[in-house]
Amino acid sequence: MTTERADAARNRAMLIATAREMLAEVGADRITMDALAARSGLGKGTVFRRFGTRSGIFMALLSDGERAFQKRVLTGPPPLGPGAEPLERLVAFGRARLRFLAENHEIARAALDGRTPVPFGPPAMMSQRHLRMLLQQMGVPAADLEILAMQLTAALDVPLLLYTAPQDGENSEVTFEDRLARGWEDLVSRLSA
Structure with missing residues (x-):
């Protein structure tokens, strides 16, 4: 280096x-x-x-935020950081990741220029390794733990989330981010059932 x-x-x-x-x-x-x-x-x-490129400016801004996020995951207080039960950390990780994406929505959208094959490659890899570790600690009986971690990572890092916000009036008092976070908690809670 x-x-x-x-x-x-x-x-x-x-x-x-x-x-x-x-x-x-x-x-x-x-x-x-x-x-x-x-x-x-x-x-x-x-x-x-x-x-x-112009998108490189935004990738650099995201990278700075990503380093701070990863530090919180690795050394921050529980439940996001070490010290909490794996399921609690899994829920906290998803909620924090979705919050990070919401807070950096404009930056993340500007970073996508169509020339970057995997816009969130390194952060997605970190997420995938972290989720795999938590799933393993939970003892989730998966046919392929690596694939399950990859699929869960996709639920948190998919660029589609940057462009998709449902237009339904029934849940107008609940933000899209809150709905995503509740969906994440429901999804990962089912893994421990």
């Missing part, structure tokens, strides 16, 4: 901070490589080298 040069690290931090400011002020649709370069005071070449 190569160490990032100090000036490159400073530029990256400045670009991320500037992108976050722009996101809050003008929204994802107005963030372009040119606008980010102009706002940060760095050259366009620096922005292109750092991110590659």
Whole structure:
């Protein structure tokens, strides 16, 4: 692993901070490589080298948030972090993952440019390993634990969730995120039955 040069690290931090400011002020649709370069005071070449494409800006923003999320999973307080029963952690993980996706909805949508084959590859792999470990600890009798963990991961990281929100008036007092979280809890609770 190569160490990032100090000036490159400073530029990256400045670009991320500037992108976050722009996101809050003008929204994802107005963030372009040119606008980010102009706002940060760095050259366009620096922005292109750092991110590659416009979606790369948003992938970098997601990566920062993902690192913080993973830290909470690995070392944070229970039930998301270690110390709770596996089912309780499984429920907490799904709820936290869905919350992360909801909080980063605009960023995640902007990160999808059609050229990225697996938009959430590394985070999905972390989720899959974590879910597999919890399922194993629960003693879930699965024909293929790896496939079950993959399917559960898909329920939390599917880009379709970024675009789908049911339009029914019956549940107007309950948010889509709450409904997804309840569905997740119902699904994983059935695994321990």
